[in-house]
Amino acid sequence: MTATAPSGFRTHEVFNQAPPRIDVNEFTTNIPLVEGVRRYDSGWATAELTAIGALVGTESFQHDAELANTITPEFHSHDRYGNRIDEVEFHPAYHRIIGAAVEHGAHTSAWADPKPGANVARAASFMLFAQVEPGHACPISMTHSAVPAIELSPNLADLWLPRLYGRGYDGNLVAPGDKPGVLLGMAMTEKQGGSDVRANTTRAVPNADGTWSLTGHKWFCSAPMSDGFLILAQTEHAGSQALSCFLVPRVLEDGTRNVFRIQRLKDKLGNKSNASSEIELDGTVGHLVGEPGRGVRTIIEMVARTRLDCVYGSTAGMRQSVAEALWHVRNRTAFGATLIDQPAMTAVAADLALESEAATVTSLRLARAHDDDADDTEKAFRRLATAVAKYWICKRGPHHAYESLECLGGNGYTEAFPLARRYREQPVMAVWEGSGNVIALDVLRAMTREPESVQAFDAELTKARGASALFDAHHDRMRAALTELATLDQGDAQLRARSVAASMALGLQASLLLQNSPTAVAEAFLAARLGPDRDLEYGSLPAGTDFGAILQRH
Template structure:
């Protein structure tokens, strides 16, 4: 005799084209000159939407990386073992160019297509995106220093992936190690020492508190040379032998479980000087800037997953005689989650286009400031957004059987990586003081929407007033967060007013810029007259 029947449960959200179902992403790819990539992005969307890919994503986060410091004979090997599911995921992402396609094949919209590819993969499994991002981000450093980059760039551009430690494989992944236990973001306090060996080689000795993706083939590292803090390329293999990079332990992290993050010791590890001694921060800063951009993409991908899963559940679950999506309170929540996702998507793709090779000088100046502004705001919005989407699934959302528990743990890392909130806000302050052309470009971009909505016009004037007041303040640091938040909302609202359907743009402005009690802090509080059903349908 049957004890129960399974009814009123949503089916698994698998075997869908994640690109075709992401209306905001598809529209943005077309808008920013990457329509030529539609076919490949549909193939990627189908790949990451497949049930088998979702199964691999679950396995990669449950069968976590394991550190093997020695082989069975006692030889030091310092290797991290990953489940085969992880290798399948990152191998597919590399094959689709989620790492360096925009560098290897530059053209108008190349960074837009690459951003979309990266986001589609990170939407389903975010852990692998760390080494993918760092490999993308190292390219400008290698390009600027061809004496070092000539050997590595062909391997970085390769779409071949091999997770084994081998000297003869065609592809290579990069990592980065800057922070130390006593310094954190204050990298100039680093104590790792670099002793000259001659011929551009140095012996590095010291400890790094965070080294993500320690199985990468090479790393950019900061260390103190005789001439000051300098940047070095540290390969895993030197002359065919293992470099003296000792993995001490793997971090036990809140989220990002599929990706190994580690502490490492260098015991006279051989590094190659990149740039000049004493200019380490200046050398590595381009890599940092690009990884910050990918933090925006990663958070946006997480928002898309959260919104899509919540909307899927609401469409298939019924309560009190109606499906949840037809309950006005739930419709409002799904619509509001979609507003946040659309704003992040629009910002991410606009920034991607500003990073293309054919970008104007004004676009490049805009990108330098807007990337930091968006990194601060979008990444901070991620955790709260994930929580609200999780709640839409009720008790199911709080279990590990559904993907939003993983996503809730994942989103905070994007706000921490490559500069937490205060670091980014202070970077914005410095940019405002040192780069007037960046502020002018940012203001010009945002002002393109002037006159389209009275609430936006009022907010734009408030932002301009804040910029004047804060930059004139002799102690502006305490006001930095408020300024950056206001700038970010101005940018998002401007982009949506210019590019999104009016139902989306008007609702975003009304909920985020108006004088409503919660100002967009809590989801689902939409003003009367909002077409929540039409907005939710875009999810």
Template sequence: MTVGRGQRVVGEATHHVENQPPWRVDLDEYSTNRPLVDAVTAFGAGWADQELAEAGALVGSRQFQYDAERAHTRAPILHTHDRWGYRLDEVEYDPSYRRVIAEALARGAHTSGWTDVRPGAGVARAAMFMLFAQVEPGHACPVSMTHAAVAPLQDSPWLGEQWLPRLFSREYEPRLQLDADKTSALIGMAMTEKQGGSDVRAGTTVGVAMGGRSYQLTGHKWFCSAPMSDGFLVLAHTRRGAVDEGLSCLFVPRLLPHGMRNAFKLQRLKDKLGNRSNASAEVEFDGTVGVLVGEAGRGVRAIIEMVQRTRLDCVLGTAAGMRQSVAEAVWHARGREAFGALLVDQPAMTSVLADLALEAEAATLTGLRLARLFERHASDRDIALRRLATPVAKYWICKRGPHHAYEAMECLGGNGYTEGFPLARRYREQPVLAIWEGSGNVIALDVLRAMVRDPESVDAFADEIAGTTGVSGLLDRHVERALAELRSLAGADPVDAEPRARGLAEALALALQGSLMIRHAPPAAAEAFLTSRLGDDRGWQYGVLPRGTDAAGILSRH
């Protein structure tokens, strides 16, 4: 019997799947990410290549990706009471989530930047954090908070001596246990309240001195992430006798000495858009014991370095998500044919993919450059630079994340919109990194505060981008305009400055990213990035690249 092309014999199986790429698993997510490998070397952490490659193979494995998906589909469960009615206040996580976070801690994704004294240690830790966050982002929240909590605890030796060795441990024990039985710890935060949000001074939680540095807390926190952590940094208005001390930072352990549970009443878990594997809770303090961190009445100052580091990790997490988006989109396009050619070879698709790859590379370079500024032996110039560069990068890169994820999802067509593929999960995940640790307006206004309160940060930022002066006229003109706006707003009335804060943050971010791309990316990629972001013919959507761009060449590194 003769059968024409496209015809099937009656009775032939109707579900013969063709023209679909294989599952993207069992790859080394580090070594296949050439921009990340190059950035790690450029910023002084090339010595960590082998360890990062081992982690890359782990997170790219079929089992790890299975655990990542399962952790999000089997959400945490809150148990407020036991069967007899006693307060329990515990969150049950699926074993898949526990396996993920155990692997991340075992490889130092939380605090290796503090314990390793080599130059580049912060960069190596940032790259490790990105590898794990690329595939399973929810666990990155307690990992990030534990990393950041080292800063305030090391300045409070009455807490640091007991807790820092546990934060530095690479073990993971999910149960709440006494120090003698548990040598590791994770740290969370409970700062915001329903009536205040980002305005933490509007909180109503009160701490009454019990003697020494201990306080008894009464109040309610609206967002407490990772509530099964071993300790939490909390803000409260403290008083000692009749003296109001002001807003203070306190450390609240889940367990008190002799194994008694601290009063830590979990009221409900948040039903979040994304970040489903990580529990976030509302918590009530009712006679809860907290220990002073830093000085009484200086709570914001005590946590400012912690906040800066969690903002750094928001940048790193967004960059990691961009990498996942690019990797999945390019993989799909290289394995699916339409209209007689592979998608990746069709010019319109090639242009979109290349543009997404440029965005991911610029975000990666920015994140690792920031990480280098936070290393233990950072110079005074580095400290000044990070004060301004961190909110600048956090504002812009985290804002770019959701649109980037959406465009990558569209590259997969209908498949991208289904829960069977990871990009739908990524699309829901990216907004949280723009919201947490200060949403857009808060971060943009922090850019203004940084340049007013720390004028050296302005000089350091100008020095950072001056290194590429003369290489690109397009970038030079943009930098000149951005720095002129920066200096104009430094002395402006807030009524005039605040409406322009977002524009300033955007301009400074593009100046920084353009400079980093010139220094560390291939010339063709740097030129395409600058022209498509700063040129006269730039577009609003991804895929609007300048004529003559070697989009296929850009993609070859991704």
């Protein structure tokens, strides 16, 4: 006998799956981002941000993001004739994505047209692109961050800054003057040093024409197809070796290729679309940036700016995670009800949204503090607050991505959905430009060397005093911890660095939410992060939480 299916039974009929999340405007649907752009004097950018939001939400852009991360960069050491070429080949989707980001000024718009809110608008555009495809954001970030270092050398600035401000993109290796715009990378770390760049062994010697020749091996060089790189190397200075900073072009002005030997591409956990490499320099031409022997001081502002972009990148990842999770739970049913209406899922989704909103308001507050009109208090605030936010928000990213992924169940664990890729992506923001201990120690350094930064940070939190007993109590504890920290020796202070940085970060986020977000959002965040019943996992929100008010903003 042959078994037959019941009449009308179709095994391949698809139902109870969320529809494709395409053609959603990623800017206008992100209410905390829209409000922050308006709040911090960049409402003039709304039209362009709306256009970016529509672009990155298209099916074609999302498909390009998938292609750029599945057909990954390929290194070619030689051409077919045996000539050494040291080229990395990208899928065309990568070039389309990074070209769009450059066209919309996600790299250097805040420098090219400085005005109140310029860094807020640039941060928003950067986050919108990074939300869907984060790998290209590496060279976009480094190009933005290199500007203050290059400004220290007027001759280089006159030549290179107009190139950096260009809105055109050409991924080929040609003379920088022949391009509609250029991108920069960096290569600081070496195999023996990592974050301890003073242990670098790369050497630079002066040439008769005013250039320098660099020789050494760099353990990490991000975006090796960039048009130039900021590189640290040891130089002879006052009878001893000292680090200096150099701009190393990939292709020289006459069109000949600089010596830039790519040894291999790094096989990374995530960040797959972005090529990271190991390189060798051998008499490679470089131009001194800043003063000789003061390379760390020259490049420190670039480091600060890239750390801030790590905060933006983690925030963008949280937004993607929340958006994808909410799309699923709003469109799928189980046990007789839509997932979002199941109390346990409602609480998890709302808590994930709170984390995303807290990161967003913090990112945009920091962006505004980096505008050209920042006074001394704002500059002191951003010095400490950037390090605090880098430590906390970047560390929150991976767990947030995982919990969001779990909202999708088995779908979330497959590579066909974007949250598996996001889960692998989030840790890079915590590692890049200073991992947890490095950043926590930088928080201590800022407090010790620039005590005015502590005063400015405390003044920011004081703005929210009186709005919440939970917040006031946390602020008091934070103040007491900072006072005690100042009395400790270096070793004991280091043991406390992480907990102090976390306390400061939570205080800053709570303060900003109390000042700027709806009461339901601020109260739920405070209860979940600072309340007596707070939990280590997402979803432990108190009874009476206004879940609807929280979720409608996402």
